[in-house]
Structure formats: C-alpha cells, structure tokens
Amino acid sequence: MTTHVDFWFEFASTYSYLSAMRIEEEASKRGVVVHWRPFLLGPIFAAQGWNTSPFKIYEAKGRYMWRDMARRAERLGLVFKAPAEDAVDRFPQNGLAAARLTLAGLHEGWGQAFARAVYKAEWAEGADISDAQTLARLVAAAGGDPTAAATRMQSPEIKSALRANTDDAIARGVFGAPSFTVGEELFWGDDRLEDALDWASA
Amino acid sequence: MTTHVDFWFEFASTYSYLSAMRIEEEASKRGVVVHWRPFLLGPIFAAQGWNTSPFKIYEAKGRYMWRDMARRAERLGLVFKAPAEDAVDRFPQNGLAAARLTLAGLHEGWGQAFARAVYKAEWAEGADISDAQTLARLVAAAGGDPTAAATRMQSPEIKSALRANTDDAIARGVFGAPSFTVGEELFWGDDRLEDALDWASA
Numbered sequence: 001m002t003t004h005v006d007f008w009f010e011f012a013s014t015y016s017y018l019s020a021m022r023i024e025e026e027a028s029k030r031g032v033v034v035h036w037r038p039f040l041l042g043p044i045f046a047a048q049g050w051n052t053s054p055f056k057i058y059e060a061k062g063r064y065m066w067r068d069m070a071r072r073a074e075r076l077g078l079v080f081k082a083p084a085e086d087a088v089d090r091f092p093q094n095g096l097a098a099a100r101l102t103l104a105g106l107h108e109g110w111g112q113a114f115a116r117a118v119y120k121a122e123w124a125e126g127a128d129i130s131d132a133q134t135l136a137r138l139v140a141a142a143g144g145d146p147t148a149a150a151t152r153m154q155s156p157e158i159k160s161a162l163r164a165n166t167d168d169a170i171a172r173g174v175f176g177a178p179s180f181t182v183g184e185e186l187f188w189g190d191d192r193l194e195d196a197l198d199w200a201s202a
Numbered sequence: 203m204t205t206h207v208d209f210w211f212e213f214a215s216t217y218s219y220l221s222a223m224r225i226e227e228e229a230s231k232r233g234v235v236v237h238w239r240p241f242l243l244g245p246i247f248a249a250q251g252w253n254t255s256p257f258k259i260y261e262a263k264g265r266y267m268w269r270d271m272a273r274r275a276e277r278l279g280l281v282f283k284a285p286a287e288d289a290v291d292r293f294p295q296n297g298l299a300a301a302r303l304t305l306a307g308l309h310e311g312w313g314q315a316f317a318r319a320v321y322k323a324e325w326a327e328g329a330d331i332s333d334a335q336t337l338a339r340l341v342a343a344a345g346g347d348p349t350a351a352a353t354r355m356q357s358p359e360i361k362s363a364l365r366a367n368t369d370d371a372i373a374r375g376v377f378g379a380p381s382f383t384v385g386e387e388l389f390w391g392d393d394r395l396e397d398a399l400d401w402a403s404a
Binding site for chain 2: 048058060061063064067068071173174175176185186187188189191192195
C-alpha cells in the first residue's frame, strides 16, 4: 500500500498557493503520493458565523497575512502580488468554477497542472479566477480540452464530488486551508506541509 | 548596537510555552538578544468581540490545537499535558499575576527563569498559575524573593508596565501569542520563531 497524504486546498486561500506549488516536490523526496482534494471553505466559515475570509473580518490578522505571505513567497522563490489597497474587494475570490474544473481535470490527468496554473494566475498575475475565458486558457495550458471541461464541470457528478470533498473535509476536522490529512492526523497550514509528509513517510 | 527580537508572550497561551522554552537557545546560536515582553491577550481578543480564547470559540480549531500542541511538544522533547476533558474550564488560565511577577523579575534578573517555570508548571504539570502559593514557589525556584515580589507586583509601576506592554503590542499589530517583532517586522506563532531570529541576525 502506498503511503498518501490528502491535500485540502481552496482557491480563495493565499497560503494554499504556497503549498500547491511545492507539495509534489516535497512529497516525491519522501516517496509519498498526494491526493489533491479541492474543497470550499465557504460552508465551513458560514458555520462559524463568518460571511467572508477571517483575514477580512479580523483586520490585524489580515494585515499580518499579506506581509507574511510576501515574506514566505520570497523565501520559496515564488512571485506574490497582494491585491492593491483600492482592489481589496478582489479578496477573497470565488474559486467555485476553478474547483469544479480541477475535479474534472484530476480524472483526466491535467488537474494538478491546472490547479497550479490557477494559483499562479491568481497570486502572481492578479487574474480573476472566476472568469470563464481565463479558466479556459488555463485548462488548455494544462493540457485539457476547454470546451469539454466547461460542459463537464456543470455535470451532477462533478458538482456532487465537490460537495462530497467539502463534507469529507468537515468530517476530518478541517477548518482552514491548506490542510493535510494522513489517516486520522490533521495538519493545518503551509507551515505544516513538511510535518504532514514526514508523518506519512515515517 | 546589538540586534534584538521582542518576544511577546501570554501565560494563557499554549504555543507561547513552546517558544519560551526554546527561544534563548535559538537566539544565542544567532547572536541575537531577546527582550521578553509579557502582555495580555484579553484586551486584544475583547476588541475582536471574543470573551475567551478563539480555541474555545471555534471548536474544530480548538480540537486541532490540542493535537498539534501534543505533536509539536513531543518533537521538541517537551512534556505537554492538555487539560482533561472534564477540566476544560481550566483553559484559558488567568495569567495576570504571572505576567506582573515576570515584569518584576525581569528587573531583578530572575524573570526569564520564572516565566519558563510558570509555563512548565502550567503545561507539563497541570498547575493553577493564578494560585498565589504556586507562584511564590516558582519565584523562589527562579531565584527571587517571593515576599518582596508579591508586594512589588502590586505596585503602580508594574501594573502600568504591563498595560504599556499590551498597548505597545497592539500598536505593533500583535493579535495573538506568541509573537516576535524585529523593528517593523511582525512574526506570529511558534512556527515563525526561527524566521524572526533569522530576520534579526540577517
């Protein structure tokens, strides 16, 4: 049996970007297989009484997050552009379509590359990741068929698969993104990525 | 001018325990001086609408924290005992007296040892750190005079010094504990301890 880590990510999440860009390299160093599990934080936050990102609700935490992300991205050699002060409504973005397309792509072998491309477009290029044309371009760049994917993402199977991922995340105690699970063990945050992979390979 | 890091800690905080026990060793490796700055999270949490620890308000996050703390403590070779399920009212503890005593001790050279002793009593031994007799024992063990310290902690100077620390923490954007500041740079969480020290010594 191959050891695996479930990688729980949400496209609205800043720190999920860091993990998405580096998890495959770190996992392969340890002989661990990663199951990419897009999910939605919206229902989880709503159950806590939040109608948006906690980084918007708690201002000091939000200010800190943007600075911390900039430092972490630089350390990892990743480009990171926070939304401009006058474009604060650009955060959090709606990642629903990107999550459904990722699920379609994961069945066809282009899901991981697509997810990374979405994060790069969102955080390195300032793109609107709910825009259909942008998503079509990213599907094609990842090796998928944009027209087929646009149809497939609206299928009952894909819609229910995303709901099932979110329900499964909640059942495992996930409350933020990125998260990682190894059996019953939950790890939260990009700064626990190595711990999760080490746990899986121990 | 010696490079220094301000170490912001609160005695009710679980993760502050990890940092308190290891910061001096990590700092000395890098030639960095640590200024120990006890403060109170109560006023900061109250300003966010919280009347207790977010780990109690947000259940999934709380459950995660206890497990994460156990894993991190084991990794660092520290004993950590979470309050028993039926003693959940023991968290968060009231760290006011311990914080005032620490400030008294920092002026007299026994503050750091006392702070570490309080954390050890709280998290490794399950002690009540608001208990006057327990605190007197810890002051003595750290090299202070318990009787003099009990008087000194009630002085206007010590009371206002703790308020000033809390105000200074807020002014620097601190929203949780432990935190570390190097000039204008804020780092939050025990998992940013190395980053903060590296920043100070760069």
